[in-house]
Amino acid sequence: MARRYFAVAAFAGLIVAIQLGTLFTGTGYYLTQLTMTAYYSLVIVGLCMLIGYAGQISLGHAGFFAIGGYVAAFLTTCNLKLHPGVFVSLLSKSGALVARHDAYGGSLLTVHPWLACVAAILLTIVIAYLVGGPVLKLKGHYLAMATLGIGIIIYRIVLGTEFLGAADGISDVPGFPLPAGLIITGDASSRISNYYLAWGLVILGMALLLNLIHSRVGRALAAVHGAEDAAGAMGIPTARYKLNVFVLSAVFAALAGVFLTHYNGGIGPSEAGVMKSVRYVAIVAIGGMANLWGALSMSLVLNYLSLRGYFGTYDDTVFGVILLLIMLFAPDGLLRRHLLSDLKRAVSPNPAEEEAP
């Protein structure tokens, strides 16, 4: 257990070191992409739990990210002054609404970001339970196809819905106020605090997931992954466990969607796109599948490079190629758990020596 928290602390140290590095080199603007990377990393560690540890693939997680982001964006930008009614005045009296001004000085009455966030998460949980129930009965590539279908449906819905901004998405999303005067926003003045908020959230998420994989539930999920029928024969309710971890990873994605939308000040339909889902799966795969740290470090590097535009117009291609190469040559992932011992065996002149006591 101590080792687990030591690794988390070491990672926190790395995050601080990166920030100090940008401070001393005068490259504070990198922090913007690094903050966005943090939110995408939240999706990826949640997905890593689902794919790597529970053995269930999802090619639709960009959809859950979009549900979170769009619900938050819609509720915090929809001007309720234009829709007066009993319900709105009731919400207003209970303090669930905030009055503010838009960029042109017009007065707005919108849902409080906290309430919007809760609504986004609740909706994600409901949808994930509803679709996860039937879909998780499928295995292997059938499950991949079905979750891909879910992702496409969500993408087409946000793309074709007028009040969600159709192809333009939703913009002018306000910041997300937190206690102690902190606010999740893309303003350059709060760049450093947002960097730490975002990575703090990732570190918290990592601690929770690391605890989970070392718990009774984590063993049960690994058992479901390894031999589902035998897990059932040991009294593990396999369907419920698969569904729970699916919903958990969907909540991670939705939470990332909510916060990144507030940070970016908007969200567009491309966030729900299939290539986003493929990208998430590719990063989990190259990270070593059942390796949260591998997925996180790959996410940090690849998302950052992508967001800084290093892959240019080949952005999606890069992630498609990564997924293809991993599946062909290293289906267990690149940074897998026994990488070191495997390498040692590969370079050792006589493999039999390794086996000798």
Place this chain on the structure above:
Amino acid sequence: MTLLSVRGVSKRFGGLQAVNDLSFDVATGSIKALIGPNGAGKTTLFNLISGFLRPDCGEIVFGGAEVQAMPSFQIASRGMVRTFQHIRLFPKMTVLENIMVGRHVHSNAGFLAGMLNLPFTWREERRIREKSFEIMELLGIVAHAGTEAISLAYGQQRVVEVGRALACEPKLLLLDEPAAGLNMRETNEMGGLISRIRDMGVTVLLVEHDMSLVMKISDEVVVLSYGQKIAEDRPLAIQKNREVIRVYLGDDE
């Protein structure tokens, strides 16, 4: 006292009547063996009893409750645990971890407790670990605790699988060909182990092809042929049963 009662159970796969109107009882504290030629329906019957398949008709009563409509995990949590003909250990997990999974039904930590690493889960984990070591000591596999389970020799994998089932503290242990693939010495050891498990108070129902093992350890034997019960008796009587001899060896003429 009867622990398990199979009453008029049938199962058909397309045109094949795999199990046909089968009934028998397993007495608490006994070792009962199911034998029969290949294709007699033994494994199908095991899958029916342990909830992996639903019978077309008939009842399966375990510990006083009908279980034929329950999913396998519920039956397991009621105290009926099985092993598999083809070993189904959890890959990428050590022997210790495999056996710890067996403690699932006797522990409680859920998703939230696990994520938050709540103090009650520490105590629970410690108890799971202690009990798992107890079982490994009983089976003489403590030395392999940290080894990846599926990298062990075949005979030892079978022992681990039995240990994983024992970790559930079952009332009834279903063993699907526990001696398959074992050499003579290992088969003898497995026989001794099964007898010891019975002496611990666990009722055992096994499917087995090794006749010397069956005759040595069983209290009663049920013989299946083409999905039907053709004999049920003590081992010595089964060996003299003309119908059983005919099914196994063929007619004189």
